[in-house]
Amino acid sequence: xxxxxxxxxxxxxxxxxxxxxxxxxxxxxxxxxxxxxxxxxxxxxxxxxxxxxxxxxxxxxxxxxxxxxxxxxxxxxxxxxxxxxxxxxxxxxxxxxxxxxxxxxxxxxxxxxxxxxxxxxxxxxxxxxxxxxxxxxxxxxxxxxxxxxxxxxxxxxxxxxxxxxxxxxxxxxxxxxxxxxxxxxxxxxxxxxxxxxxxxxxxxxxxxxxxxxxxxxxxxxxxxxxxxxxxxxxxxxxxxxxxxxx
Numbered sequence: 001x002x003x004x005x006x007x008x009x010x011x012x013x014x015x016x017x018x019x020x021x022x023x024x025x026x027x028x029x030x031x032x033x034x035x036x037x038x039x040x041x042x043x044x045x046x047x048x049x050x051x052x053x054x055x056x057x058x059x060x061x062x063x064x065x066x067x068x069x070x071x072x073x074x075x076x077x078x079x080x081x082x083x084x085x086x087x088x089x090x091x092x093x094x095x096x097x098x099x100x101x102x103x104x105x106x107x108x109x110x111x112x113x114x115x116x117x118x119x120x121x122x123x124x125x126x127x128x129x130x131x132x133x134x135x136x137x138x139x140x141x142x143x144x145x146x147x148x149x150x151x152x153x154x155x156x157x158x159x160x161x162x163x164x165x166x167x168x169x170x171x172x173x174x175x176x177x178x179x180x181x182x183x184x185x186x187x188x189x190x191x192x193x194x195x196x197x198x199x200x201x202x203x204x205x206x207x208x209x210x211x212x213x214x215x216x217x218x219x220x221x222x223x224x225x226x227x228x229x230x231x232x233x234x235x236x237x238x239x240x241x242x243x244x245x246x
Contacts, residue, residue, distance in 0.1 A: 005231040012224035015217055022214045025205045032116075033101030034203035035173065036066040036210075065179075067168045070101075070204035072196065079105040081138055082201040083163070087193030088179065090162035090186075091119035092127060097186045098178035099164060099171070101201055107136065113144065119178075123159035124189065130158060140194050163193035 021039040028034040072082055081103035083089065088099035104116045113121045113128040113136065120127035123144070130136045134146035134156075142161035148154045164187035171179045181187055 005228055005235075008224045008227035008231060012221055012228070015221035015224060018217045019214065019221070022210050022217060026207065026210050026214070029203055029205045029207050029210075031102075031177075031203050032104050032200050033070065034177070034205060035101070035179075036203070036205045037173070038064050038066055064168070065171075065173050066204055067171075068204050070202040072199055073202050074199045076198050078135075078137060078197070079107075080200050081105070081195040081197050082199050084194045084196055087163055087165050087190065088187070090122040090164055090189075091115055091178065092122055093119055093176070093178065096180075096184075097122065098174070098176075098180050099166070099187065100178055103195065104200055105138075122162040124162055125159065128159050128161070131156070138195065138197050140197060141191075142193075142195055161195075162189055163191075163195070164188060165190040165193055 018039050021037050025036045028036075069085070081089075083101055083103065088101065089103060091098055091100055098119070100115065100119075102115055102117070105113055105121060106116065107130050108114055111130045111132065113130060115121060122128075128144050130144075131146050133149050135149060136158070137145045137147055137155065138161070139145070142163050144158045144161060145155045146158050148156075166181060166187045170181050170183070172182050173179055
């Protein structure tokens with residue numbers, strides 16, 4: 001059987017995988033702090049067998065994430081923060097420390113400062129706890145203070161949000177949407193990372209670009225299917241010729 005069929009089948013399969021990546025990005029256009037996934041095709045020559053290498057597979061692979069900054073959205077909420085420029089907010093997960101750009105925080109029933117997804121926000125010595133009968137306040141440098149409800153002039157510093165900076169090449173995104181260092185180690189805290197209080201960073205997904213990519217990928221998939229049909233027709237024609245000569 002002509003290897004064209006296998007080459008086309010591989011192209012169609014990886015076109016579907018690219019569609020899944022684009023669909024995931026489009027589904028997170030409204031997700032706070034989301035970083036778009038990047039994907040690209042690469043050619044893999046077919047090796048082995050007699051003759052010259054006249055075939056090449058088209059294989060889709062993830063090339064990482066888009067780390068450009070998303071648009072800033074003013075909310076006016078005291079527990080909403082956005083990282084200025086480069087930097088990340090450290091959170092605690094069951095598998096260890098991870099990093100996010102989603103600064104939509106809340107206080108749970110125990111007084112722990114958490115993200116909207118339920119991860120505890122880490123301070124310099126661990127998760128941050130807000131005492132009862134106080135109102136939390138976050139400063140641009142990440143310092144969290146507790147203001148007494150019965151005496152607004154009295155504030156107690158709880159701790160400082162652990163803000164880190166890491167090179168994009170050292171980060172990888174997990175299935176939970178959070179980032180971690182590739183070597184598994186925690187990133188170093190960086191005192192130069194600052195926050196904007198009262199707003200959130202939106203997703204950096206460009207919906208128009210993703211829709212165009214989806215259309216292009218669908219056309220690529222259709223082309224691969226037509227190539228598979230052509231390979232089948234060629235095989236049938238060759239079989240008929242052989243049977244006639246026999």
